Amino acid sequence: MNETKILIIEDDIDINQSLASFLKTQGYHVETCPSAEVGHEWMKKNSTDLILLDLMLPGENGFEFFRKVRTEGGPAVIMLTALEDPADNILGLELGADDYVTKPFDLHVLLARIRSVLRRSTSHDVSQPKLTTEMTFQFSAYTFYPLRRYLRGPGGLRKSLTANETNLLVVLCQNVNKLLSRENLLELTRADDCSPSTRTIDILISRLRKKLADDQVKDELIQTFRNGGYMFRPEVNTL
Template identity: 35%
Template sequence: MPSIARPAILVIDDDVEMTEMLGEYLEPEGFVIEVCHDGDTGLKLALQPQWQLIVLDVMLPRLNGFEVLRRLRESSPVPVIMLTARGDAIDRVVGLQSGADDYLPKPFDPQEFVARVKAILRRTAPSLLRQPENEEVVVLADVTLDSRARTVRRSGAHVELTSVEFALLRAFLRAAGRVLTREELFREVLDRAFSVFDRSIDNHVSSLRKKLGPRPDGRERIRSIRNAGYIYPSDESGPAGA
């Protein structure tokens, strides 16, 4: 099994050439890679605790990637990047709503793939890539976010978030009362350039809203600002729609 001294990545994809190519790009960057080629075996491996990241293809024999992700999310928050040869937007939405942290259509630029892997690990396992960031606890109204413990509580109850949702909420809480543009969120949360055709942030915001629910006073917790971005109202902000 891979050592956890370096980031350990499980690649579940039945395309042998693809998995070999990913290994050629990831291993020189210091990642430890293990590969399997079917969904059933992949799920059993994915449920083991040593992985910092899982790369999961949608079209798999024995168990498709969406079902692997659904079962994995029942017990594990490990970050997942989904891959697909199908370009349907609905696949992307289903993957993100099912708990994927990122989603890449094939074919893709291997260097972009490596950049996305690093972006996720900077959020979820920063000590393996760089010195840990300063720990902090952010409290706003009924929400408490603990960066060191990587936990979120709403009115004392634990809220299970993906790594992207956690980073997104942290960005909103730090900038409460100020509009964050999609460009800012792409850069800070996804660590990549903004594209008008990429709806990833919008899908993650939608999922985060559902998990957090409305504020105690009934106001919407994350407001969309037309042609601008999003705002998480501070306690001093006016009522929704103001």
């Protein structure tokens, strides 16, 4: 029996009910909230594996809700947006969302996205040797704990990672000094996803660079090759 829990935060009653009914037929445990405020209260008492988050909510909007949830780590999030401006979708990914789906959407396409995000959230083999609870990576001044999805930086500072950031960093750690194209990285980290562009990889690389930026680390850890892709340069030790 599927024990995966999905929380839908959507103010449109028809979308809320139809989406919940469909996902229940697929074996998921589904809860719904009509607003961000109700969502916060629900999450104080309950846990979930994935949030389907409408951006155009009354009161606190989806972006604001997401920022608060992500500062606490939080579950995987797929943003549901009727916004037509691609910049809004890119902003969602830059903030750390695991994916976004534009309304109106086909329920089976959304289901494929949900399954893909959940696989990335729970599986870290990424076509590489399987990770164990003991496995960590050390490079430069960082220790990377992929199964717990965070970095321990200089001075012991802890930096949380999203599922996508974790999967990308695993691939980089396991392919040191190898030039990987955007297409390679997209295939390894989002192989089952429906994302239409390798722009996603550029966004994830940018987010990783920010989290790996530190005054004590002077070296360029992720090197960009024009029209080529990216290369992870530090010496990596696997523990």
